Amino acid sequence: MQITKEKKIEMLRSMLLSRQFEDKLTELCKIEGKIPGMMILCTGQEAVGSGVCAALAPEDIIISNHRSHNHLLARGADPNALMAEIYGKRTGCNKGKSGTLHLAVPEVNALCTTTVVGGGPPIAVGTAFAQQYRKEESVTVCFFGDGAADEGSFHEALNLASLWRLPVIFVCENNLYAGAQRYEEHTKVKDIADRAIAYAMPGEVVDGNDVTAVYRAACKAREIAVSEKGPTLIECKTYRCHGHGEADLQLYQPKDEIAAWVEKCPIDKLRDEALSEGLISNDAYEEMNRKMNEIVENAVRFAEESPFPSPEEALEDVFVSSRIS
Amino acid sequence: MNQLGMGQAVNQALREEMMRDSGVFIAGEGIGVGIMESPMLPTFGLLKDFGPERVKDTPVSEAAIAGLAVGAAAAGLRPVVEILFSPFFTLASDMIVNHAAKLRYLSGGKSTFPLVVRIKNASGHGAGCQHSHNLEAWAAHCPGLKVVMPSTPADAKGLLKSAIRDDNPVIFIENMALYFQPGPVPDEEYLTPIGKAEIKRQGKDVTVVAWSNMVGLALRAADQFSQEGVEVEIVDVRTLAPLDKETILASVRKTGRLVVIHEANRTGGFAGEISAIVMEEALASLKAPLRRVTGPDIPVPASPPLESFYIPNEENLISAIREII
Structure with a gap:
């Protein structure tokens, strides 16, 4: 499958925005009193969300997890509204109710x-x-980590999705760590993708730091899903370059292991490819980098200038006031 | 008026709402083809009339069943899913408690989750504590859930129709003993509002607050007191969340005496909540200390004499009333 120049540039841009956004958060969360709550990042794993979302149509649905920033930005969420939510501001995409961990962007x-x-x-x-009930030509993507594949709910869901041939792409972002446990310490099978066999669906292992490989796998899975052939399990092998959260000292992650994976940066990989294929010039790449930085700086400014919700706004949005007729 | 059991009334409600709205579907274990086939059961005949696209027999996978409801509701359908017996709520509870109840709030009011979880409750059948457990107080303790527990077939029909049209998650708890106790159900279409208690019997001397199967028991006890010239008022709350406290308080202000009865065990039971509301808002009206009649703090036992000991009976209620009049 040939990937167009436009698609590669789109994915490069998407990964860069995500990286800049999270690099900024890495900085900001260390400043006392700046960002409330935990800070959980996907730095180094950008190829997964950016590659998968590049394969989707606007009507497709994504379900994300605690490492969501890349998925949401790749899906086209407004960086200002995301950043304001992370700051706990009223202008945030969820009015301060979700914070950085539960960002929902139904738009x-x-x-x-x-x-x-x-x-x-x-x-x-x-x-x-x-989606199936309404006979739509759309799919759902579910992003989750290697730890989630040990939950019973994962197995119930894969079984039911396969039984009913539902249009789902299960994307396991295997970043080698679930909390402080290395993959081998929490799961016996070598590849989580092998679990697809138990549910009679296709399973594929992909280099999760190669955005074009992720994109290709997602396109294939989407095609299977919309042609009523059911779900696919894609396992993207990648690495959690930061700790579980930013407060995590990573004492259990070998330093040379981290360094080796930082070297396998998915953004550098695509940039080098694009440069050598002549898809982008050095100047154009730098200009793109600068633009993404500007978007992030604007988002921070927007968040900082936005008001906090007033305390009693906590009482809103629990229920819909239904009109029953 | 037809004489119907509660299962038949629920069946009518499901039927009418499925005919009215093509987005309504039902799912659960054995709801299409079940072990028991009886016209007294809630989903009898629905598979034949609505087909397997809208009547979904599921695997034994409560987390997936509840997740199906959450996701389908988020995507615009109106799922009505069934939990076979109330203790299995625990297997579905992450999806209900952490997701159905919280996701609207986490979205800042952008998303709605119009779903109904029908839970069948079954003490009195010698089935034991893993098939019998009154857990309404757990559900009512979760902000974001509505909790409905009808006592009559007519209420069950009208309340379930309202629940299906409600844009919020509704937990609808059916006592299975009531499936086999026919009562009048209006022929014409009607809705019963969620959040409205009903005075099932007028009285001036003592208020009994009850729900589900305890209402019938309270009515029988009231008949007995009537012969002695003591008029008991029965408030059927019908909905625990939202609770119609105005009707309860107005009754207590009138009678000056209160007994709350529920089948669930005592500690942390919903009678405690109702008692606290009355103490806070109508203490001056009380002519005597209030009383709670509940199951003891034990799991529901299996052997008939043990189970009968667990379930509050008319004698228990009569003694409690005698203590305060």
Whole structure:
């Protein structure tokens, strides 16, 4: 499958925006009192969300997890509204109710971000069921980590999705760590993709730091899903370059392991490819980098200048006031 | 008026709402083809009339069933899913408690989750504590859930129709003993509002607050007191969340005496909540200390004499009323 120049540039841009956004958050969360709550980042894993989302149509749905920033930005969420939400501001995409961990952006069909590990797959079954029920040509993507594949809900969801041939792409972002546990310490099978066999669906292992490989796998899975052949499990092998959260000292991650994976940066890889293929010039790349930085700086300014919600706004948005007729 | 059991009334409600709205579908274990086939059961005949696209028999996968509801609701359908017996709620509870109840709030009010979880409750059948457990107080304790527990077939029909049209998640708990106790159900279409208690019997001397199967028991006890010249008022709350506290308080202000009865065990039971509301808002009206009649703090036992000991009976209620009049 040939990937167009435009698609490669789109993915490069998407990964760069995500990296700049999170590099900024890495900085900001160290400043006392700046960002409330935990800070959980996907730095170095950008090829997964950017590659998968590049394969999607606007009507497709994504379900994300605690490492969501890249997925949401790649899906086209407004960086200003995301940053304001992370700051806990009223102008945030969820009015300060979700914070950095549960960002929901229904405007771009990012219907929910769940931080309950393994919470996403059963919900993806539901959204995909709705897509099938309405005979839409659309799919649901569910992003989750290697830890989630140990939850019972993951197995229930894969079984049901396969049984009903639901249009779901289960994307496992295997970043080699679930909390402080290295992959081998929490899962016996070498590849999580092998679990697809148990549910009679295609399973594929992909280099999760190669955005074009991720994109190709997602295109193939999407094609299978919309042609009513059911779900696919894609395992993207990647690496958690930062800790579980930014407060994590990473004492259990070998320094040389981290360094080796930082070398395998998915952005550098695509940039080098694009440069050598003549898809982009050095100047144009630098200009793109500068533009992404500007977007992030604007988002920070927007967030900082935005007001906090007033305390009693906490009481809003629990229920819809239904009109029953 | 037809004489129907509660299962038949629920069946009518499902039927009418499925005919009215093509977005309504039902799912659960054995709801299409079940172990028991009886016209007294709630989903009898629905598979034949609505087909397998809208009547979804599921695997034994409560997390996936509840996730199906959450996702399908997020994507615009109106799922009505069934939890076979109330203790299995725990298997579905992450999807209900952490997702159905919270995702609207986390979206800052952007998303809606119009879903109904029907839970069948079954004490009195010798099935034991893993098939019998009154857990309404758990559900009512979760902000974001509505909790409905009808006591009559007519209420069950009208309340379920309202629940399906409600844009919020509704937990609808059916006591299975009531499936086999026929009562009048209006022929014409009607809705019963969620959040409205009903005075099932007028009285001036003592208020009994009850729900579900305890309402019938309270009515029988009231008949007995009537012969002695003591008029008991029965408030059927019908909905625990939102609770119609105005109707409860107005009744207590009138009678000056209160007994709350529920089948669930005592500690942390919903009678405590109702008692606290009355103490805070109508203490001056009380002519005697209030009383709670509940199951003891034990799991529901299996052997008939043990189970009968667990379930509050008319004698328990009569003694409690005698203590305060």
